[in-house]
Amino acid sequence: MTTPSRLPDRSARRWPLSRIIGAAVLVISVFSVVAMAAGGLALGRLDQQRGRVENIIDPAALDAQALDSALLNQETGLRGYALSGQQDFLAPYTDGLAAEQSTITTLRTLATALPAPSAANLETVIQQAHTWRIRYAEPLIKQVAASGKPVVSPDILAGKAYFDALRARLAAFQADVSAARAQTLHELNDASDTLQVVLIVIAVVLAAIVVLLAVALRRSAIRPLYRLAGSARRVADGDFGHEVVASGPREVDQLAADVNRMRGRILAELTALHEANEALTAHATDLQRSNAELEQFAYVASHDLQEPLRKVTSFCQLLQRRYAGQLDERADQYIEFAVDGAKRMQVLINDLLAFSRVGRSAAGETGPVSCAAALAAAQANLENQLTQSGATVTAGPLPVVSAQLPLMTAVFQNLLGNAIKFRGEAPPRVSVTAAQDGTSWLFAVSDNGIGISAEYAERIFVIFQRLHDRATYPGTGIGLAMCRKIIEYFGGRIWLDTDTDTDTDTAAEGAGAVFRFTLPVLPEYPSLRSQPELPQVQESHG
Incomplete structure (x- = not known):
């Protein structure tokens, strides 16, 4: 058998279960931090590209389209004003000019976030628009306003050339915006794909970590506990020679050592x-x-x-x-x-011979016996002695107990015989009563005889022990010993009551003696009975 001192030395080198669980929690925590960082970076890149498209590229494309519409409105209004000479036709030019100024303000802010050529192309568009207005639009407006008539000027071809150059510059800027949008959408798709890959990798790695940790915990903690439980059950089933050996966390080893110590004990x-x-x-x-x-x-x-x-x-x-x-x-x-x-x-x-046969008689089976019937049989057996001594026997209701009628008769016969034998000067008076005391019946047999000193309370129940000489009080000294043997055989006990305060009125008239004994209560006979059927007379013993 393994000595208990070796197990703590061996278990001291093993990780405790708290450290194993702590290591598993640490691995999951570190992975969670890394996973959150990687996922956050991928999600941040995706949000960045989405924000670039939504907040810069798409607004720049819309403003470039608005700028194109504003310039077209200016050119259309200017042409109508030159051909009609009416001031109302100049309204699209005026509105287009205001829209151009507003759009250019926004585009200049957005162009700083666009690729490098885009801002330069925007400034070229602005400069070209300014050149078209200075060299063609404003002189034409002044000329029509001065004459008040339509003007067909040979400069119209030059104005058309200026405006075509402006449209070409604007088209180049719009191409830059479109290219930037295409590039940003491509990067947005890449960011989305990266996020999906990161999430898949996190899920796969997390599943792998969970599986590995589960396998590790099973091998390092759960399986040793199963083996320890199996060994403990084997010991509990009676195989106390089986040594309990555990290879696992420190707590499991210490528990195995405790089980081994208990097994050894x-x-x-x-x-x-x-x-x-x-x-x-x-x-x-x-x-x-x-x-x-x-x-x-x-x-x-x-x-x-x-x-x-x-x-x-x-x-x-x-x-x-x-x-x-x-x-x-x-x-x-x-x-x-x-x-x-x-x-x-x-x-x-x-x-x-009668004493040795108690509990060994042919009718050894116990059964319900009326104590009143047993007392009546004892009185019948002692009829001559009762008559000669002038004795009177009074009895209260007595119970039915589990016993044998001949043996219960012998108990009452010996107690009554002692009361007659050891009488005083007055005629013997014997009282037999019974009362329930919990799960037992408590019997009391009291008399008014010479009494017994308390110092002999145990000696009188020893076989062949006598307190008086044979000439004065005949007998063999076996009667009370037989009573004790019979009462104990039926599950009770008998003693001499030395407490005079508990004596009955009958016993109080003389010195007297009170014998008490108990017998178990039969559940089917829980009450006392006072009208027994008289049995056949039994042979006297003692």
Whole structure:
């Protein structure tokens, strides 16, 4: 198994996940800046060429056309005025002159942004127009105005030559504007194509970067996490010997190291648990063997020892009856001791056999048992003792519990028998009550007898433990031990209540004793019952 100290040294050389993600974000950010710069440049060039066409070339072409129209209006008006001599025909000339001045002002501003020959050609057009007006138009207007009649001057051919030269200069300027517009449109198309290429390249490169980053993140972060998760699931499924190895970001390596430490801890705990289980199994085997030996002893006691013990008892009783009074007093005493010992041995063997059979009887299946019925059976079994002692037994409503009727009868019979046996000067008075305490029934059996000191509260439940001599209070000391074994077998507990404040009125009349025990509540029998059916009388134990 890899030692935990090696993993942090190895993981320290790896990039943490935050740095990997930061590097990916940095790459995308740098590309975004470059893409925005390239796209901005291409878009700026496109906007520049579009603005040149819309704001310079097209207005210059329109103004050149307007200038041509203004010059034509001047020439037409001048010719009509010369042929008619009427002042109204001179209006197109006047309007054309005003339009020319306005158009020339605009064209001079636009011509500075046109190619170099365009501005020079515009100035040539302006100069040529000025020459036509000075040398032909204005003298003709003065001549017609002076005579008031139409004038047919031989200078008309010269004026036509001047105007043709002017139109030629204007045509050259318009050609410059058209050429500039064609060139600008070509550059505009190139800028548009460049922008499209830049956008396509950005899209392709962005897709490539995303794919590369996705592959890199998958290989450097996601795939190690998948491998780590698979190893963790394998360990979780029970393969604690599988070493968790991860090759990825620092956090994944550290997590793998933590999982390995946890796996090692669990493996150590499991090893200790397996060793404990093996020891427990060995102890269980020994316990089974001991139980088997105990069962064998119970069998021997119930069969093999009973017969010779009955013979000893019978012959001792025969000796007692036949030779009573024929021997000396000491011999009669010895025979009495032998008979009494044999009888007590027989009772002890029977009680021990009954104690060992608790929970092992043929009718070992538990079921609903009326505690009132069990108490009635115990009273029936102790009828002679109750009558002779003048004892009275009072009982409140008692529940139905999951138990065995013979064993519950034995519990009540032993508790009632103790109340009769350890009575005081007054006739025994026994009270049996029950009340629900959460998920359990709490029983109380109280009497007005001699009572039991609190220091013996646990000792009285130990098998064969007695607090009094056999001459005063006969018995084997097994009754309360059997009660505890039966109650615990049915899922409850029994104890001597040493708190006199909780004693019943019956117990308060004498020193008394109060025994309490619990049994689980049956969901199908949640209430107390007071009218039981009397069962058959059961055999007394203890």
